[in-house]
Ligand SMILES: Nc1nc2c(ncn2[C@@H]2O[C@H](COP(=O)(O)OP(=O)(O)O)[C@@H](O)[C@H]2O)c(=O)[nH]1
């Protein structure tokens with residue numbers, strides 16, 4: 001073990017292997033962002049170059065075209081089994097952020113996800129959330145059960161200690177597994193730099209702006225930045241004071257927006 | 268814990284424990300504020316929330332981010348956050364103080380490298396203070412700061428501080444913890460947190476931040492014997508890869524290993540990581556894949572160890588157990604015991620002692636059950652062998668959880684264990700000890716029992732016949748017999764010597780040695 005990135009990587013690999021051993025019908029939620037791309041790289045480390053489960057992308061139809069092009073190219077390169085899900089009914093009925101951001105997230109993302117889980121009968125889902133992103137994520141477990149209605153009982157979470165995770169669940173439960181829960185935003189970028197992981201071009205500054213967090217077009221704003229390379233982004237993050245998700249409108253709706261979304265099954 | 272060039276690292280993980288309302292969340296908020304780690308926006312958000320509720324700024328709100336907590340003013344779950352000093356980054360785990368939330372506290376504290384135990388200076392040591400202190404000792408956390416808080420509310424009175432200090436030191440002593448520092452503070456005003464504000468001229472010690480910066484990283488266990496529990500077996504590309512994390516020690520190709528508890532022997536062929544064709548050896552904390560020279564059929568749960576330093580294949584475990592689940596731990600009942608990657612049915616033979624975790628008194632002997640938040644000495648009988656160590660010998664293989672139904676119900680640390688025959692038998696490979704040992708021809712038995720057995724090879728006997736001698740460092744005189752048997756069955760000579768508290772035996776072929784065999788830890792060779 002030589003440095004902190006090795007330690008973080010080892011912990012993620014351990015989590016991946018534990019979940020892979022314990023659950024049948026696993027899938028990984030792929031959001032196209034830097035975190036889930038890093039997560040895929042870690043999965044390949046855990047499984048000696050393979051991705052032994054499908055990737056699921058929930059397409060809200062409001063994503064940047066660069067994101068979709070990048071997604072399809074990378075999936076080929078990784079030789080991954082990519083499943084794209086979309087809540088077509090809701091889209092056909094005109095769902096969009098103009099109907100309210102939280103409702104839109106719930107319909108297009110949360111519902112879109114639960115349909116896919118049901119259709120494929122996934123028992124476990126890898127998610128690239130991190131504790132340092134925002135308050136309710138800080139309280140997550142590595143193995144986090146969701147009941148039949150995909151709800152998160154955050155007040156009554158089973159204990160997790162000494163890397164002994166809860167891997168036995170009542171029928172009907174599905175589990176969310178968080179392999180990079182313990183990473184910070186800065187760690188992710190340091191690791192991207194070290195491992196030379198290719199990420200979506202939207203993260204790099206063009207004309208004085210770049211995206212720090214990727215989402216849907218109507219609800220995601222770029223930040224002012226001239227950081228056009230990974231090392232420049234790392235430098236920028238060392239001094240930045242604003243939170244990472246400041247550009248994500250659904251978080252700003254009210255003080256508890258994210259906790260409410262997440263209790264209902266949001267990522 | 269090392270800081271790398273870029274000044275960042277995973278961080279030292281600290282857990283903050285103590286009785287409810289003694290100031291844990293406030294202390295964390297203050298640490299964040301004082302180290303400039305609160306994003307401006309968050310700070311203003313909290314300020315606005317406090318103003319809306321018509322109260323002073325509450326640092327505690329920073330951690331208590333969930334809605335219910337703001338309303339009830341208590342910490343429900345364990346949250347992790349991050350801050351940095353000039354020396355290094357920290358990961359803070361805020362542990363809840365309410366009794367029913369003990370399981371969250373343990374979840375938080377189990378991953379910590381160090382702890383801050385908070386005591387309200389005005390209220391003094393309370394039930395949860397003692398209970399949490401005891402849990403820290405059960406979890407094996409040795410780096411502890413005691414912060415005596417809210418001294419502003421008693422006018423920074425020195426005598427009040429010392430009275431609390433004496434109380435808490437006495438209790439910590441009883442659970443085997445020596446606090447690194449006991450610091451008088453006011454989390455709310457910031458006294459002795461990041462700075463000295465001048466209210467405690469009678470205190471000459473470090474501030475909380477200075478004290479944290481003195482702590483070491485979590486011990487690297489490369490020094491301990493190899494323990495590589497098999498996490499999974501992948502049959503890929505026509506190869507059989509054992510995947511696992513090295514919990515202690517290190518491994519390299521060619522190492523003669525034994526899988527415990529099955530006792531299967533082989534040598535390591537390769538040690539692998541994806542994207543690292545250059546990898547030769549791997550050490551503790553690393554997740555690797557290994558392949559072996561011989562095709563074996565080994566399952567998850569077995570532990571790869573070097574032949575001369577094996578974990579016990581335990582059938583019975585005596586442990587200190589803390590119970591967390593609603594349903595009590597019951598004598599006679601069977602649970603799933605998870606230790607490293609092994610899982611086995613474990614029956615509670617007896618709850619030998621039930622302890623009051625806040626007084627450490629034995630409340631009951633041969634108890635019928637352990638209730639939530641209780642601690643006891645429990646004898647467990649395992650349905651099949653599990654490779655384990657005593658906690659004090661190797662914490663990574665000396666701790667386990669018990670699953671009750673679908674949930675982890677409690678945890679424990681191994682105090683003693685016995686194999687099927689009721690003894691801690693160990694086989695020691697003399698060839699390996701002789702040729703590979705760090706110190707050369709020294710066989711260290713000082714951590715073994717009286718029932719050791721030896722594997723003797725032709726190469727080993729040949730080395731002796733060429734005049735080499737082997738020094739056995741004994742734990743006590745009870746180990747003379749096995750060494751004497753070894754000498755008898757291979758027509759070797761031996762000489763016993765005592766030096767101070769140590770007993771040694773020199774084993775040789777042919778004529779007795781000329782030099783004094785007692786003193787220096789072995790290694791001399793007379794040709
Ligand atoms: N006077 C005084 N009050 C404090 C201090 N630290 C915390 N408190 C108050 O004690 C109460 C409980 O604090 P909190 O941090 O929530 O305690 P926790 O339950 O241990 O997390 C809050 O009202 C705090 O404002 C201090 O240093 N001085």
Ligand SMILES: [Mg+2]
Nearest residue numbers: 291292341342
């Ligand atoms: Mg609190």
